[in-house]
Amino acid sequence: MRQDVEIQTADGVAKAGLFAPTGPNASKAGVILYCDAFGPRPALYGMAERLADAGYFVLVPDLFYRAAPYGPFDTNAFNNEATRGVLRALLQATTQAMTAADTGAFLDALEKAGATGRIGTVGYCFGGGRALTAAATYPDGIAAAASFHGGNLASDAPDSPHRKAADIRGRVYVGMAGTDSSFPPAQSAKLAEALREADVDYVLENYVGMPHGWTVSDHSVYDAKGAERHWKRLLAFFEETLR
Template sequence: MKTDLKIQAADGTAAAHFFAPSDPARRAAAGVILYMDAFGLRPALDGMANRLADAGYFVLVPDLFYRSIPYGPFDTSAFGNEDSRKAIMTLLGSTTQAMTAADSGAFIEALRANGASGRIGTVGYCFGGGRALAAAGTYPDAIAAAASLHGGNIASEAPDSPHRLAASIKARVYVGNAGVDQSFPPEQSARLATALREGGVDHVIENYVGMNHGWTVPDNLSFDAAGAERHWKRLLTFFEETLG
């Protein structure tokens, strides 16, 4: 069941979609923050959150671009339009890792206030992948599992690259990357693996050969049904093992 929330975040009020498990028998008491991709809140992400809720989790999907309201709405063909592309790139560039990390404390509290009394996990798609990992490094005592799917620039040379927080992460980590992805090339995968291993993080980095960036999200132009189901199998097993 979906509920619209307003969360007092670091720099204002963030809209969020909240999903509670509909079947009390499957309710795990655990919570999951789903960090959106670059196209913002929309039905495709709601469907993904609802699938997690059906698996027993309380799920929060916050608007990471709340500082820039109004914006969009965008569909996943937006990068093919120069004006929409510029607008999205502006949003991405003006929403820093530090901003989302500061907001994530409020997101965790929102889950707690709405019934998630158990462990907390994060999962992020596209630019949200880095946010999911950075949250685990920023709130190590709160987040027990962190997953990134086709996360972009999660082990770049930038000062705020999420891999630099590896030593602080206590969560288990799962990273699923597209077979070919300019935003997460092999050198970044190797850098991330080294950081996680040196940081003592229990982790898996999986390469989805043949998949393109965005393959998991149903309305993405790169969506691949078989590849998406593979990701769901991995993700739900990962959360079940870690969150209960």
């Protein structure tokens, strides 16, 4: 069951959904789930509930709280002329540095809630890079970082996550869409090189045939079979690393 909480950050108050672990597998481990471009919503809360059912404290923070109120956006927002520009401006205004700074408060909120064990991160689309950057920013606090159909993980941007690979001490898993213009093969190779040179324990997996956004149930490109494969990998990754 979701508990709505407010988290004080250096820039204001971020709302978040907090989920406590349930069932016989309940643990003290925690997970921060970084939203995709469309923000926190029922589809992502459902994913958080599944992680909580697997035994983890889960926090789903609003990464766009500085612009609140905004939206809400549905997953066709980029195809709608009225919302495309608004959404792009929101994404550009929410920098990697902002989310990295906020993550310190997110970690404190998880610990206060009872997550005193190991912490992992997982991000989707826009949030994929945030999950990796968090692991680099808080190497002593984050033991595992996962990204699914994350974009621009090894771009030319100064804040591209691959540039911080040397700071990561935890494990990394990256699940790539089979064809994804936001994370083409050249970026995949650059990310793998950076992680390997930094001696990071990592896996990059190509989900052949899966489009960008395939894991999230309210996306038009959602693929149930591919999503279950993602769940199998993610739960095993967290089980091995956080428990």
